[in-house]
Amino acid sequence: MLDIKLLQNDFDVICEKLRKKKVDEETLSTLKTISLELKTEKKVLEELQAEQNVKSKLFGVYAKEGKDINELKAELSQNKTKVIELNSTVKELEDKLSQIANTIPNIPDDSVPEGKSEDDNVELDLILTPPAFDFTPKEHWDLDNGWLDFERGVKIAKSRFTALRGDGAKLNRALINYMLDFNTKRGFSEVSVPFIANRETLTGTGQLPKFEDDLFKIEGEDLFLIPTAEVPVTNLFRDEIISANELPIKMTCYSECFRKEAGSAGRDTRGMIRQHQFSKVELVSITKPEQSEEVFNEMVDCASDLLTSLGLAHRKVMLCGGDLGFSAAKTIDLEVWFPGQDRYREISSISNTMDFQSRRAKIRYKDGKKNRLTHTLNGSSLAVGRTLIAIMENYQNEDGTIRIPEVLKSYM
């Protein structure tokens, strides 16, 4: 959530920065007005409550001493009416405030380039060169080796679900294990969490209330399938005050991810690029503010080195303001080379949300006597499904067979 105090004190600066994320000034101005109104109303309310408390106590004393209490009682009743009235005003304002504030995205970091869409993202680095083929490499859905069973996946659920078979299924599992081991060696401790999360959890990381349409909801319950392990793993520390010497906390987690892909009808309908369910190994860190930049770079390196170890050519891309996700202040995507498609496609996305999620989820740490908000970071180690098909396309032979990358052989 946006820091309301910042909005009150540096309105113009915040407006300017949020322009990158297409938040109009009017909304922010409304928010500021409400917040200031709330502040003054609350003050009056508190004064009334203080008066009420003092007099109520007096009432008790008078009653015990047998003094006349009728006048005092009348006064208290009258005051009480005012308190109730003002209280509901304050509550209304608070509701309105959080309603608006919850839908305002994070402020982009100063290092984020201007831009409207992914076309304006900035390439930072190219790692490894795409493999050369002496035949025309196929797209993964044309590699008919029995690994990917699209028809039966659809039969079980619906479109955008795929079944894996034989070595395809095995490779998927091998990749998960390999990634977790790789990340653990880099200092990320493994966690395993529920794949279903409640409303509070999803609100903490920013998926709710704005993006409910993108989530699979459990019928009859206020529960959702997680769209990424970022959600449960970050929320592990929701409503907690962490002692400073425990930070940074660096975690890695395998999960299945479930996304409705609302609004992407017609995109990537073939193959396994865009699925309603996919495996992913995630990195999540919770840090002191001054640590987050360093940990962010560690996470980017971790994912990039993982791709390198698999021999997959990729590039690092800095997302522009327009392409930045709701909670992110800064994001670097890793895009892997797909020879069949003859282009780079996103396979990992690492974000620093600064204190945005921490403020929503109330994740704090003790800094001496004071409690401060932590920074939270998340990023795909790699999306497993996309890694699988990237390996298929990059390691294909002319006869349609697929070589297994060296580092994975012991996992197969």
Added chain:
RNA sequence: GGACAGGUGGGUGAGUUGGCUUAAACCACAUCCCUGCUAAGGAUGCGUAGGAGUAAUCCUACCGAGAGUUCGAAUCUCUCCCUGUCCGCCA
């Protein structure tokens, strides 16, 4: 799913005839003092959030969540959530 018992600061745990409770006490933790060596003792501080003030400090809210009764609720009423135990079911 059924029955019963519960949810109180980091932990244990009092407080439930509504009002000197300012949420006790103990443990843990922090700082200091005394002592002096695989230790022990003492003092002080020690929940969260918001607000006022240069500051000491003060005010407000919060005892699972929400609503209600009342001048006044941790305490009484209702709804919901969660936990424990037993039963049923089950990988």
